[in-house]
Amino acid sequence: MAKKRTKKDRLRSDSRRHRTTAEVLPEKNASPKLESKKVAEVELEKKSSYLRDIFSYDPQLIVKDLKKTFLVFIFILLVLLTVALLYT
Helix, strand or coil, rough: CCCCHHHHHHHHHHHHHHHCCCCCCCCCCCCCCCHHHHHHHHHHHHHHHHHHCCCCCCCHHHHHHHHHHHHHHHHHHHHHHHHHHCCC
């Protein structure tokens, strides 16, 4: 079940959304070399912001999700193992 988002969380997510949607548009009169440099800078910025977004999550929540995933994975493997042992 999802946790209730606070006003602070909503504001933070809005600022992230606006930061990622605001892109630098290339100028029409710029030379191709300058355009390619700008595009490369924008791609680099996107990549670094993506990494920043990934690591901005709470580590406790990540560990909690990983534990749940591991337990479900083990349960499914046990079910498959019992089915395989019953029918072989």
